[in-house]
Amino acid sequence: MEKMKTQIETYLAHSLEALKDGPVKEAMYYSLLAPGKRLxxxxxxxxxxAYGMDYSAYIDIACSVEMVHTYSLIHDDLPAMDDDDLRRGRKTCHKQFDEATAILAGDALLTQAFSILSQANITDDKKIQCIRILAEASGQNGMIYGQQEDLHFENKQATMEELINIHTHKTGKLITAPLLMAAQIAAPQQKDxxxxxxxxxxxxxxxxxxxLDVTGDEAIIGKKVGSDIENNKSTYVSLLGLEASQELVKDYFKKALECIYKLKINHGIMIEVVQAILKRVK
Structure with missing residues (x-):
């Protein structure tokens, strides 16, 4: 996966060259190029x-999803949201620049993502479907709705059902989107x-x-530990306890492997990604 990650990083490093210079562009690059997993x-x-395609022809589409993700991190860190000082081992965007510049940088990354996607070298039908998938996952039926609900449950404990609803949208939708976009290009019949x-x-x-917010090492995970407790957020650990949460992670990863075996693909390639996520420490 290191070669793939390097290709992504190389594209991202030049992805904003056509944009006008200024503090907003600097802030966009600052956040976009911060060390990340590029999941x-x-x-x-x-x-x-996994479908046997030459993925290198689609790096631009992959990076459009990363731009949306980065925009969401910039806005999540703002004082009106999670009010965080660290992200990926560096000052958050609004701390490095200022709040107004951070808001504009997030807005610009979201816009740039769809500009890049609109120019992708795929058929118009597939392009429209990819745009729709990413827009739906990012908006009020997806990530933004999840963030809305996450904020709603600050200072009050969510039930298990409510937590699943929050994170299916806040986290799950933008992880599902790239899978669906790739399926749209390679094998739309298996999208379910x-x-x-x-x-x-x-x-x-x-x-x-x-x-990790409870057990992680701040130097490794690159952000403040204990911020969920400090912000009185509803989490799986606060609801279930640490040990039960760790067991639940294992159950979900087992389910993920079962999903992979339903697909008519090179299973080993997808299992490699899932195992890398399972072993992550940041």
Whole structure:
């Protein structure tokens, strides 16, 4: 996966060259090029690879998803949201620049993502479907709705059903989107399985985040530990306890593997990604 990640990083490093210079562009690059796992673009490219396609022709589409993800992180960190000082081991965007510049940088990354996607070298029908998938996952029926509900449950404990609803949208939708976009290009007839796979990975990933907020090393995870408790957020750990949350992660990853085996693909390529997520420490 390192070669794939390097290709993503190389594209991202030049992806904003056509934009006008200024503090907003600097802030966009600052956040976009911060050290990250690049999970979402890797998921997109791995699906294509698992279907035997040359994924290198689709790096731009993969990076459009990363731009949406980065925009969401910039806005999540703002004082009106989570009010965080650290992200990926660096000052958050609004701390490095200022709040107004951070808001504009997030807005610009979201817009740039769809500009890049609109120019992708795929058929118009597939392009429209990919745009629709990413827009739906990012908007009020997806990630933004999840953030809305996450804020609603600050200072009050959500039930298990409510937590699943929050994180199916806040985290799961933007993990499902690249899987669906790749399926739209490679094998649209299997999209239902990819929805199940994406939502399952998304929930497992979020529970891991909740666990790392309690057990993680700030120097490794690159953000403040204990911020969920400080912000009185509803988490899986606060609801279930640490040990039960860790067991639930294992259950979701087992379900993710079951989803992969339903797909007519090179299973080993997708299993490699799932195992990398399971072993993550940041």
């Amino acid at each position: 979402r673009p890797i998921l997109f490219l791995k699906v294509l690879q 399985v990819f929805v199940e796979l994406g939502e399952t990975i998304g929930l497992a990933y979020q529970i891991q985040d909740d666990i």
